[in-house]
Amino acid sequence: MGKYFVTFILVLTFFGVKAQVKLLTLNELEQRVAKGKDTTYVVNFWATWCGPCVEELPYFEKLNTENAGKPFKVILMSLDFKSKLKTDVVPFVATHKIKSEVYVVNETDQQKFIDRVDKNWSGALPATLILNTDKQVRSFYEQAFTYEQLTKTISNVIKL
Amino acid sequence: MKKLILACLSMFLVAAVNAQTGYQVGDMASDFNLKNVDGKNVSLANYKNAKGYIVVFTCNTCPVSKAYESRVEALNKMYAAKGYPVVALNTNDPVASPGDTYAKMQERAKEKGFSFAYLEDPNHVFTKKYGAQRTPHVFVLQKTAKGNEVAYIGAIDNDQQEANPQRDNYVQNAVNQLLKGEKPSVASTKAIGCTIKWKKEASK
Numbered sequence: 001m002g003k004y005f006v007t008f009i010l011v012l013t014f015f016g017v018k019a020q021v022k023l024l025t026l027n028e029l030e031q032r033v034a035k036g037k038d039t040t041y042v043v044n045f046w047a048t049w050c051g052p053c054v055e056e057l058p059y060f061e062k063l064n065t066e067n068a069g070k071p072f073k074v075i076l077m078s079l080d081f082k083s084k085l086k087t088d089v090v091p092f093v094a095t096h097k098i099k100s101e102v103y104v105v106n107e108t109d110q111q112k113f114i115d116r117v118d119k120n121w122s123g124a125l126p127a128t129l130i131l132n133t134d135k136q137v138r139s140f141y142e143q144a145f146t147y148e149q150l151t152k153t154i155s156n157v158i159k160l
Numbered sequence: 161m162k163k164l165i166l167a168c169l170s171m172f173l174v175a176a177v178n179a180q181t182g183y184q185v186g187d188m189a190s191d192f193n194l195k196n197v198d199g200k201n202v203s204l205a206n207y208k209n210a211k212g213y214i215v216v217f218t219c220n221t222c223p224v225s226k227a228y229e230s231r232v233e234a235l236n237k238m239y240a241a242k243g244y245p246v247v248a249l250n251t252n253d254p255v256a257s258p259g260d261t262y263a264k265m266q267e268r269a270k271e272k273g274f275s276f277a278y279l280e281d282p283n284h285v286f287t288k289k290y291g292a293q294r295t296p297h298v299f300v301l302q303k304t305a306k307g308n309e310v311a312y313i314g315a316i317d318n319d320q321q322e323a324n325p326q327r328d329n330y331v332q333n334a335v336n337q338l339l340k341g342e343k344p345s346v347a348s349t350k351a352i353g354c355t356i357k358w359k360k361e362a363s364k
Contacts, residue, residue, distance in 0.1 A: 111318040114350045123350040
């Protein structure tokens with residue numbers, strides 16, 4: 001009986017973990033960022049199907065872990081189709097043991113969405129946005145990063 | 161003198177940037193001669209009755225491209241007879257992306273019943289020349305006395321996931337306007353797409 005109970009709890013935890021990937025609109029993201037005025041947000045736009053994105057994800061994860069306890073947060077915004085949230089994104093987050101906050105972008109009109117993130121964004125992935133409300137920082141990068149490039153870029157735009 | 165040097169330098173810089181990013185709206189697009197999935201070579205000039213072309217840079221493997229396959233087919237059905245056939249080019253290197261070999265392209269075209277030409281682009285020659293940045297990436301060309309003028313660059317529509325019935329059908333709108341003798345009112349758009357799987361440079 002105990003065994004079943006443990007299994008039951010494990011299944012529950014598993015589904016609990018699953019529930020962590022939510023849909024997020026750009027407005028909701030901006031509200032989220034506006035709350036943490038002194039916090040530096042590193043928002044990475046990626047997708048499970050994007051090779052160079054998947055390659056650089058560990059660097060963002062490392063960044064998030066190394067800055068734990070500081071006013072610093074990595075947010076991973078997936079551009080996978082909404083219909084793939086359960087089938088692709090959730091299993092990906094589970095197998096790669098991703099600890100950063102993960103959302104699936106909830107916008108239908110990409111034309112507007114891309115321009116609102118940054119006028120200079122062509123729409124290619126990966127792309128990264130560095131934000132800090134108090135320091136009035138909003139820097140956008142349409143490129144893939146190495147860990148060294150990432151830390152250097154962040155400390156250049158924001159004196160951590 | 162200083163001003164002149166500066167002017168020359170900035171002109172050079174603009175040229176360099178243009179060379180990097182490929183065609184802009186208004187440029188003359190180059191024709192090509194590339195192998196179609198039926199084994200025959202295809203050039204834009206082969207389409208004798210064409211008034212222009214819907215050139216789609218795409219591939220077999222990208223989820224966004226796949227989501228658009230039936231819409232690309234529909235574009236060809238809609239516009240080939242009116243003088244704007246779809247010509248698709250696979251952007252990806254078959255070594256970097258094994259799902260994009262010539263054989264896989266043939267398979268895909270057969271499976272999906274493509275009525276348009278689906279060409280391979282070895283060494284990304286025309287992908288680079290046009291400046292395709294992702295898949296799918298569309299270039300609508302208009303045949304003019306001077307050559308094939310780029311009239312529209314960008315996305316097929318603004319609704320990748322087919323969630324919005326009120327979507328803006330950018331390519332359809334552009335071609336409809338061209339058919340009426342107008343310039344497309346929206347001449348360039350953006351979209352999320354897959355990066356192009358470039359050939360790995362041989363190590364020196």
